[in-house]
Each structure stands twice: as C-alpha cells, then as structure tokens.
Amino acid sequence: MSRTSTPRRPAHVTSGPFAPPTPARTLTAVSADGARLHVEAHGPEGAPAVVLAHGWTCSTAFWAAQIRALAEDHRVVVYDQRGHGRSAASEVCSADALADDLEAVLAATLAPGEKAVLAGHSMGGMTLMAAARRPGLREHAAAVLLCSTGSSQLVAESLVVPLRPGRLRTRLTAAVLGSKAPLGPVTPVGKKVLRYATMGPGAAPDRVEACARIVHGCARGPRYAWSRVLAELEIDALVRELRVPTAVVAGTADRLTPPVHARRIAAALPVCVGLTELTGVGHMTPVEAPEVVTERIRELVRTYVAVEEDVA
Numbered sequence: 001m002s003r004t005s006t007p008r009r010p011a012h013v014t015s016g017p018f019a020p021p022t023p024a025r026t027l028t029a030v031s032a033d034g035a036r037l038h039v040e041a042h043g044p045e046g047a048p049a050v051v052l053a054h055g056w057t058c059s060t061a062f063w064a065a066q067i068r069a070l071a072e073d074h075r076v077v078v079y080d081q082r083g084h085g086r087s088a089a090s091e092v093c094s095a096d097a098l099a100d101d102l103e104a105v106l107a108a109t110l111a112p113g114e115k116a117v118l119a120g121h122s123m124g125g126m127t128l129m130a131a132a133r134r135p136g137l138r139e140h141a142a143a144v145l146l147c148s149t150g151s152s153q154l155v156a157e158s159l160v161v162p163l164r165p166g167r168l169r170t171r172l173t174a175a176v177l178g179s180k181a182p183l184g185p186v187t188p189v190g191k192k193v194l195r196y197a198t199m200g201p202g203a204a205p206d207r208v209e210a211c212a213r214i215v216h217g218c219a220r221g222p223r224y225a226w227s228r229v230l231a232e233l234e235i236d237a238l239v240r241e242l243r244v245p246t247a248v249v250a251g252t253a254d255r256l257t258p259p260v261h262a263r264r265i266a267a268a269l270p271v272c273v274g275l276t277e278l279t280g281v282g283h284m285t286p287v288e289a290p291e292v293v294t295e296r297i298r299e300l301v302r303t304y305v306a307v308e309e310d311v312a
Contacts, residue, residue, distance in 0.1 A: 011213060011218075019064055025041050029079065039109060070297065095229065106139075118145070120145070120146060128141075128242070142301075143244055153261075158255065158257075174231055190212060198282055207288055252279050
C-alpha cells in the first residue's frame, strides 16, 4: 500500500507584497573557508547597487518588499547567510565567518571599487559591524543602514521574557532563544508566539504570516548554532570602526533588540547620519514598516552612491 506524503509548504509566502520575486540571476559566492552562499541579483545591470543581509532564522525572502520596491531602478543583491535559506550549513559559525561571507558576496557581485549601500537587519546588521575593518567593506560600502540590531549584551537586554532585569531573566532568555526544539508547521498559536517575541502588537496578519513562514523554515541545527554565537556576541569596538555614513532604524516595541541597542550604536558610530525609532514597531522592521526602510535605503543611495559616481 502506497503512502502519499503531504508536500512541505514553501518557507515563504507565495503571493502578495511579501512574496519574493524571481531574481534576474542567481550565483554562488564562496567564502574564505569554502562555505557556499546562495546569492540573488535583482534589477538592471549598471543601476546603483544595494546589498541586503538578512537576520537570524531568516532568508533572502525576508527582503521581498524592499526588492520589489527597489529593483526597478536599483541593482539589489541579497544572499542567504550560511545555514539559512539555500546556503548550506557549516560547522563554522562566528562573527568572523559572517564578515568573511559578506566579503565573498561583495567580491562576487560588485566590480572592483564599485560602491553600494549595504543594509543589514538583526544578524545582518551584526554582519556589517563585524566586517567594519575588512578591506572588502571599506572598498565597496558607500553607506550603511543598520536595522533592529545590536553589538553586545543581546541576551541580557532582551525583553522577550517579561521579568525584571537580572540573572534569572538572562538565564531564561538564553534558554528560550537557544532552544533546540523544532518549530514545526506554522499554526495560529505559533504565529501568536512569533508576533509576541518578534513583532509589534499592531503587526498586520499578512506580515505576521510572512515572517512566520520564513522563521519556521529555518532548520533547527543552524538556528541553535547561531543562537549561541549571538548570545556571546561582543563587537562594540567594531562599531567605532564603521567609518562610512551609517543610519540606524529601530522599533520602539522591539523585544529582541530593544531601542537601547540602537541608541548605543548610534552614539558610537563615527559618522551616524540618523537614528529613526518607529513607534509601535517590533523587531521585524523591514516587514513591519517596509516603506520606511525602503525609503531610508533610497535616501542613502541618492546621497552617497550618486556622490561617489560623480567623483569617479
């Protein structure tokens, strides 16, 4: 007797503004340790370039709204962090590996000396900060956007566990974020949990659905491995080395990286060009407030990429 298996739902929504569009081309970038990274390019060749780095448990699909809005007149490069999306898992998980991977993507997609706006959300923002001293970033970054991110004390300052600050809250937060339990299929209960932990209370259902599908699509092994890296992250010194114009965006209802992180980063940046705090928005700013994030990227391109091209 044959058994018919139920097809697995794709790890992203397939219709609407948060469905990832078809890329103009795909390629593989090879990192310093041989890790192979799935990379997509959207939009016309020769247009101003934007490179987007997603966060923990996410994928290129997380940037769907930005890709759709920008690709008409920008060349938008997105990639899956190692162990996420279509990039294979690796035994090496570290902030240095994230920086290596970014350099590999920049080298594979940008011409020598070509400038771009680099934007990172959550772990993607940490990737940009971790690469602050890297020659690849300094060669290619005209400006940077950091969304909903932090550079240290991520577990101690998280508000996911509703207790007063202290050792108990830190231990419980580490246990929750570092859980090895499988997330399973997306269910109404699962979406409520995800909304509480990662999004603002007013997040629309379609945005919750989009985020839930992406997060639940992340494999358990990489999710756990990267949670350990983030729990021990300490890159404050590298924030001071990010010597390009850098804008910061944060949600006031962010429980994973509360606004204290954004304010600390903005104060430490050598060239901070604005801190935007979005009232009532949670951690998933590019999905919860896509127009704001997209417009901030456009502003950085207009202000800094155009200047670089004129000088060249």
